[in-house]
Structures are given as C-alpha cells and as structure tokens.
Amino acid sequence: MGSAGSGGSGGSAASVKAIATYLPPWGAGTTRIAGPDEDAVTMAVAAGRRALAGAAAETVDEVVVVTRDFPLLEGGNAAAILAGLGLPLTVRLTEQLGGASATVDALVARHGSALVIGVDLAPAGAAAVVLGAADGPAAGPAAGPAVGPAGGSVRLSDHARLNRSMPIRTRSDDGDVHEYDDPRLLRDLGVGSTVARLHAASSAPPVAVAGVSARDARSLSGGAAPALPTTGASAPLFALAALLEAGQSGTLLALDQATASTVTVSSFPGDAGLVQRDEAAPRALPVRAESSAAEIKIALSAYDRAFPAKLGLAAGRCPCCGGLSFPVRYRCIDCGSELPKELTPLPRQATVYSAVTIHVPVPGLATPYSLALVELGTSGVRTLVHVTDAEPGAAQIGDRGTMVMRRVAVRSGVPDYGYAFQPQTTVEVGA
Amino acid sequence: MSSLRRVAVVGAGMTDFGEHFGLGIKDLLPMAVSETVRSVDKGFDRSAIEAAWFGELTSTDGFASGILADSCGLLDIPVTRIENACATGNDAVRNAFIAVAGGFYDVVLVVGADKVRETSARSTFWDWMGNTRDMAWDFPLGLVAPANFALHATRYLYESPATREHMAMVAVKNHNHGFTNPKAQLKVKITVEQVLAAPMVVEPFGLYDCTPQSDGAAAMLLVAEHLADRYTDRPVWIHGVGMGLDRVMHQHKADLTTFPATVKAAKAAYTMAGISPSDVDVAEVHDCFTAVELISYEDLGFCERFDAYKLVEAEATSVGGTLPVNPSGGLKSKGHPPGATGVAQCVELFEQLRDQATNQVDGARVGLAHNVGGPTAVSAITILGRHRPS
Numbered sequence A: 001m002g003s004a005g006s007g008g009s010g011g012s013a014a015s016v017k018a019i020a021t022y023l024p025p026w027g028a029g030t031t032r033i034a035g036p037d038e039d040a041v042t043m044a045v046a047a048g049r050r051a052l053a054g055a056a057a058e059t060v061d062e063v064v065v066v067t068r069d070f071p072l073l074e075g076g077n078a079a080a081i082l083a084g085l086g087l088p089l090t091v092r093l094t095e096q097l098g099g100a101s102a103t104v105d106a107l108v109a110r111h112g113s114a115l116v117i118g119v120d121l122a123p124a125g126a127a128a129v130v131l132g133a134a135d136g137p138a139a140g141p142a143a144g145p146a147v148g149p150a151g152g153s154v155r156l157s158d159h160a161r162l163n164r165s166m167p168i169r170t171r172s173d174d175g176d177v178h179e180y181d182d183p184r185l186l187r188d189l190g191v192g193s194t195v196a197r198l199h200a201a202s203s204a205p206p207v208a209v210a211g212v213s214a215r216d217a218r219s220l221s222g223g224a225a226p227a228l229p230t231t232g233a234s235a236p237l238f239a240l241a242a243l244l245e246a247g248q249s250g251t252l253l254a255l256d257q258a259t260a261s262t263v264t265v266s267s268f269p270g271d272a273g274l275v276q277r278d279e280a281a282p283r284a285l286p287v288r289a290e291s292s293a294a295e296i297k298i299a300l301s302a303y304d305r306a307f308p309a310k311l312g313l314a315a316g317r318c319p320c321c322g323g324l325s326f327p328v329r330y331r332c333i334d335c336g337s338e339l340p341k342e343l344t345p346l347p348r349q350a351t352v353y354s355a356v357t358i359h360v361p362v363p364g365l366a367t368p369y370s371l372a373l374v375e376l377g378t379s380g381v382r383t384l385v386h387v388t389d390a391e392p393g394a395a396q397i398g399d400r401g402t403m404v405m406r407r408v409a410v411r412s413g414v415p416d417y418g419y420a421f422q423p424q425t426t427v428e429v430g431a
Numbered sequence B: 001m002s003s004l005r006r007v008a009v010v011g012a013g014m015t016d017f018g019e020h021f022g023l024g025i026k027d028l029l030p031m032a033v034s035e036t037v038r039s040v041d042k043g044f045d046r047s048a049i050e051a052a053w054f055g056e057l058t059s060t061d062g063f064a065s066g067i068l069a070d071s072c073g074l075l076d077i078p079v080t081r082i083e084n085a086c087a088t089g090n091d092a093v094r095n096a097f098i099a100v101a102g103g104f105y106d107v108v109l110v111v112g113a114d115k116v117r118e119t120s121a122r123s124t125f126w127d128w129m130g131n132t133r134d135m136a137w138d139f140p141l142g143l144v145a146p147a148n149f150a151l152h153a154t155r156y157l158y159e160s161p162a163t164r165e166h167m168a169m170v171a172v173k174n175h176n177h178g179f180t181n182p183k184a185q186l187k188v189k190i191t192v193e194q195v196l197a198a199p200m201v202v203e204p205f206g207l208y209d210c211t212p213q214s215d216g217a218a219a220m221l222l223v224a225e226h227l228a229d230r231y232t233d234r235p236v237w238i239h240g241v242g243m244g245l246d247r248v249m250h251q252h253k254a255d256l257t258t259f260p261a262t263v264k265a266a267k268a269a270y271t272m273a274g275i276s277p278s279d280v281d282v283a284e285v286h287d288c289f290t291a292v293e294l295i296s297y298e299d300l301g302f303c304e305r306f307d308a309y310k311l312v313e314a315e316a317t318s319v320g321g322t323l324p325v326n327p328s329g330g331l332k333s334k335g336h337p338p339g340a341t342g343v344a345q346c347v348e349l350f351e352q353l354r355d356q357a358t359n360q361v362d363g364a365r366v367g368l369a370h371n372v373g374g375p376t377a378v379s380a381i382t383i384l385g386r387h388r389p390s
Helices: A040-054 A077-085 A100-107 A183-198 A214-221 A235-246 A269-274 A300-312 B025-038 B064-072 B088-101 B124-129 B145-159 B164-178 B192-197 B225-231 B260-273 B290-299 B308-313 B330-334 B338-352
Strands: A014-023 A026-028 A031-033 A062-067 A092-097 A114-121 A124-132 A154-162 A169-171 A177-179 A208-210 A250-256 A259-266 A275-279 A314-317 A342-345 A349-358 A369-376 A382-386 A400-411 A414-423 B007-014 B051-055 B079-082 B107-115 B200-202 B215-224 B236-245 B282-284 B366-373 B378-385
Touching: A014 A040, A014 A235, A014 A269, A031 A124, A040 A062, A040 A077, A040 A114, A040 A124, A040 A275, A040 A400, A040 A414, A062 A077, A062 A100, A077 A092, A077 A300, A077 A414, A092 A100, A100 A114, A100 A154, A100 A208, A100 A235, A100 A250, A100 A259, A114 A235, A124 A235, A154 A183, A183 A214, A183 A250, A183 A259, A208 A214, A208 A235, A235 A250, A235 A269, A235 A275, A269 A275, A300 A314, A300 A342, A300 A414, A349 B145, A349 B200, A369 A400, A369 B145, A382 A400, A382 A414, B007 B025, B007 B088, B007 B225, B007 B338, B025 B064, B025 B107, B025 B215, B051 B064, B051 B088, B051 B338, B064 B079, B079 B088, B088 B107, B088 B215, B088 B236, B088 B338, B088 B366, B088 B378, B107 B338, B145 B200, B145 B290, B164 B192, B164 B290, B164 B308, B164 B330, B215 B225, B215 B338, B236 B260, B260 B290, B260 B366, B260 B378, B282 B338, B290 B308, B290 B330, B290 B366, B338 B366, B338 B378
Parallel strands: A014 A275, A062 A092, A062 A114, A208 A250, B051 B079, B051 B107, B282 B366
Antiparallel strands: A014 A124, A014 A154, A026 A031, A114 A124, A154 A259, A169 A177, A250 A259, A314 A342, A349 A369, A349 A400, A369 A382, A400 A414, B007 B215, B007 B236, B107 B215, B236 B378, B366 B378
8 A cells, every 4th residue: 555646626617407316226225236237337427327327518519427336347348338328439438447546537628518427336326417619718606607596507627636555455367356354444444534635735625525434524524524325436426416406516525446536616506407317215025036147148149239229229210211111121110112221210118019028937037027018109119128226017008117227138248238118107208 | 911912821730848868950840841741641752842931930950941852851942931920830831922922832731840849948048039039128127028028917817807717718628628638748737726836937827827848840831723633622721811920129119919910910910801700610729929819819709808707607618618829738738839820720720611520629610820929929820721712
C-alpha cells in the first residue's frame, strides 16, 4: 500500500442535463439484487435510456460506462449497450473498469455532450447522467445562471483525485474474492489518510460520500451525506441525484478503498426536475429451481443476423405496403414484396395476448418462468418473450406493461440479449 | 379422385408403445413390419413390396431410410424418409398413398417410428429443440413443447366456455379407452380430480394433461385396388388425405384458439373423400395435450367453434357416444412416438373398420386420423373407409 499519486484539481466544468437511476425490484431493506436476467449491460441500458429520454434535446457524442462487472471481457459490451440505448453503433463508447472514483473522473473534462453510466451488480443498481458540452471554467453557485429546472444549471467543477492502494478486498479476473478482514484499517489508514490529504486545503466536509458504507458516509460528512443504494461505480450518480433533489451544493467525495476523487456540485432548488428514478420497492426474489447446468447452444451466425432487430426492438418495414415484420423477414408477410426492409423501432408498450408458466424442470434454465405472447402498442406486431420483474404466473391475458432489454439466456457462454415483458403492476411505465 | 387409382390397406401392425429401454430403433422397426406382414389375411411375402415411406421425426442410430431398409431386409427398393414434425405419421401415409394412387407402385409399405427415450428424460427437450425452434428468437426462451400448446390453451380457455375440468374430461376419457388397449403405454384409469390435482407442467397443463414420451413403431401395407383381393377379403380403403400448414412462430399466428393447419388439412381430406364431418363414425385425434383435442373437435368440424366442451360433457366422444374419439387411448394413454403416432392411428382405424378393435365402435364405416404439430404449424389427416370409395 502507499501513495501512487497525488491530488490534482481543476479542469473544465460540465453541466447536468438529466440524471436517471435504476434499481432492480428484488432485494430487502437497502440492498438490491440483480434479477436473473440482468447484468451490467442490461442495467446500464435501463438507466441510460431513461437519462437520454430526460435530455431528448441533447445529441450525445460519447458514452462512458463505468463498472467492475462487464460481462464480455473480450469485447461486445459496447454494441449491446448502444443498441439497447437506441444510439448509432458509430458512437464512441468507453468501457471504463472502475468504481465510484472512476465515475467522478468520467463526469469532468468531457469535450462534447456525453452519457455517463455507472453500474454495480452487488448491491445492484445503475445510474446515468447526460452532460452538456463543456463550456469553460466553472461558475460558483452565486454566479451561476438561474435557469429553469430543465435548463441544466447543475455544474460539476473543481475535480480532484488521489490514487492510493489499500486492497483489503480483491477480485481476480476469474472472480475469486479475497477479503483482508480489517475494516478499521481501511477506515483509518486508507480512507482517513486519503481524505485528509485531498481536503487539506478545504474546510467544509463533503455533502455526499460514495463508495463506502452508509455509516462511514455519515461519519465522513458530519452526518449530512444521503444514504445510497450502491457502493461502486453507480454510487456517485445516486449521490448526485440526491443532491439535485435536495437542491444541495458542495463536495461529492467518491472512494474506491483508499483511492478518491472529488467534484464540486453546484445545484439549485429547481434542479430536482432533472432527476428520474426507476426504483420500485424491493420484494423478495422468487425462489426458482436450477436444473442440471445443460449448455444451451448458440448459433453465432443467427445471433448476428438477429442482432439489430433483437437488441433494438425494431421491425422490418416493407417499402411496398408498409407492413411490419418481426423478426425481419426476407419476404413481406403481408404483400410478399422481397425488397429490402427498413428497421423501424417498435412500440414498447405491450399487452398480453396469451401467457404460460413453465413449472417442469428445464435443463439450463431455472423454473418456474413465464412466457408471454404480447402485442406491441397498436403496431399489430406480436412477440414471444419472457415475463420479467414479476412473480411467475403473475402476467395474465390483457395485462399491460413495458418491453425492457434483458439477458434472455446465456448460451455457450454468450449473453443473449433481447427484450422481456415487464408487467405494469410492478413498475411504473416509463421511457 | 376419379383420375387416381383406389388404394386399399391390407395389413397393419405396431409395437407396444412405451419406454423401450431394451429396444433400439433397429429392433422396433422389424417388429412392427413383421407384425404388419403377419396381419395380412391371405399371407404376404415382403419381396412384393416395391417401395417404402418411413416417417421418423428424429434420426436415431443413423439415417432413417437406410436404417429401415437394413433392419427390415428391404435393401432392393427405394425408401423415402418423411419428416413433418408431429404430423409425420399421417403425412407418410399420404405420400405412400399418392405413389400407389398415382400408379407408380402397386404394393408399398408405410412405416412410422421414433425412439424418443434414447436421451435422458430432461435433456430430450434441448436435443430435439435445435431442429424445431428459431435459433435466434425462440430457442433461448425455453419454449418447451407443452408451452407451445399451452399458449394456445390459455387463450382458448380465455375465449371459450371450456375450463380445465373439460380438459380433464378428455384425459379421463382417453385413459378409460387405453386401459384395455394392450399396446398402450399408460394403462391406468384416472379421475377428473386426479387430473386437476396433478403437478403442474406448464400452466394450464398438469401432468395428466400431457402425453408421455414414448418409443414405438407402426406400419401398414398399401396396395392398388386390383391387388386387394389377393391379400384379403376385408380391405380398408383410403378415402382421403390432406395436409395443411400455418405460420410457424406463435408471433405470426393471428388467432391461437384454432389450428388453421388442421382446418386446411381437413378441408382437403373431406373434399377428396367426398364426405362431411358428420359422416365420420370414429376418429383418432391428436391429443398430445388435452386442450388440443378440444380445439381439434372444432377445427375438424365435429362441433361449432367454442362448443367442444359440450361434446365431452355429453360423453359424445367416448366409446358408446355419437362420435367416439381416440378409442385406442390416443396419444394421451397409448403414447406418442411422434413418427409412429399417425401411422398407429391408422392401425387403430384399420382394426375399427374390420370390427377387430379392442374398443370397437359398433358399425364404424368411416374413420379419421389427425395429427397436428410443428409445434402447431402442420397437420396431416387420413380418412379411411370400410367400403370401396365411389
């Protein structure tokens, strides 16, 4: 352990255009559990789509996803996330391996309009922020422009960072976790020393602390810090959302063990409108039985052909009759035209036409699980999908809900992303 | 069918249906073929067979046509494998019929078989699934076979007055019929209460709403009209055949309360036979799941749309009723080796129309055999008659 670097500060300021949070509906108390069809990619999409919808006027030039839980370490995360977000596959997406401090770093010194997403699997949660183009040095709260709630008046400035190493918890690339069982060592010698050096020149304690336990956050902030549902890459964005909702300004401190980043947040009471939360009350994850771990095969050629329509939830539109086909068909299901079909996004509001629940053991899948044949808006298109975020058997004919991107299966080691039906009763229908 | 030759069935036989762990496909095929040869009243020399059609859904122990020819001593004739999902059996009959009616051959063999229980009970699903589901869209969902039909049943129960009790009545009826069939796999009587209380497989199907997994083989000998007398004084005649298709994926089926494939196959078969549904005296209907038999009553024209429940309530489709369905026990009790199923239905009708059946329907003159599968995108139907077609 020891100092690996020292604090820096300054940099250009960024403004917050929208911020969105996502918590899986499963868990107890303050700890959320990712659903069986969720991973860092699907949770990044859940938060990211909502943030983009909240800043519809912004054209995002760049996406940064910060997590320590990327599912595809050999590549492929970016395309799945961009397709799920509905962004062009040409947008630059940075896969940033890191925790809370890395997310704070990602918030500052952006050159254009950016979407920054932080994702954690345990405890589970994701949050995303759309940042406006950097526009010069930060103005303090007193000098800040008094624009309306949707005007992006929130400023992020005065970034500082200090890299130190005190790995009391380690996780290797094969998932092995080791804990050095001495939390007080980290608190006093690790965090305490880092914070003291970063804030040597500052008199005020941070108003929010991300990356540590709720108890430590209160302690480091003099009791002011909001409680956060996660402790990793998404935590600073949950903290930012809380500060905006409270109209609170001050220093946001983000920690990864003994490494820290800080940023100054300048917000106004009206900024609460920039925040959208998708945080259903937690319920106990239904118990499901795993059968033998049979490998479900994948045909990567079929995966590739289906990818744009399957991850974008898009139908093929016939240039002759306008008929929609989903999955996309070579020959139009309505008029028989074989002209190339143009991908068209499908409505994400869905109504159950028929639904079944599988109770019998199925190798490689946990049972029970429900399938639903759902109608998408008024498009006339139906799709057969899993029912998600609901107890098995909950979805009935006529129920309404939303299509959400999920990991439909893991086949031969490949996360197979697609869409699932989320009944409306569990979560308010949103973007 | 004026331009076609009349075709007679002169022999029919089948193995027991069941979990034949001790028998492979190379055992089941010669067993069924030899029983069929022995069933010919005036004797039959298998060297008279000019061609064969073999319905097998899933290859076991090698490629289907070669296995049939090799295991049954039929190396000097052409053998064609038919695969049309769960409609394989009746479609094999249809193709063999076409060859004789069209004048290409005078004596042909049609065989159906499958050796399902060659994989573990649970892995069967994935072993078969790769060939039967869209690899990108449906395969990863875990759309197990009962779920395919349960999507239809759920919607059917929602739109029609039928209930799970009516589905249970189908199971009880077919188990009653199969109880006395020595070839049946599940020779056990059950009650409506037992059906409703059974463990859930895929809602709304409990265990007793579902066909078992079965091994087995069945066969028939078809001959041109002018040869029928040489083999028997009591031939059974093929009056009509039909096949129908539908959209394969559930996403693309407009109405899940009906199987359009069956409607099309039935129309073709009734038209060829020159009969209407009311002329059918006995039927073997594809009851892989109980609700499928109810829906099929309507698709086959045995009752009006959404009136199927009335037939089971009145016991009209029980032996002794006005239109007995599945006197053999059906797939539900007799068993369901997919390739064999349709052929075995015709074996039952062959016996019914010769007054030799275990659960004889008195005076039966016209019988109908029906398959639907793929999972619900293909149907094949055979209509047999006691009397020579006009």
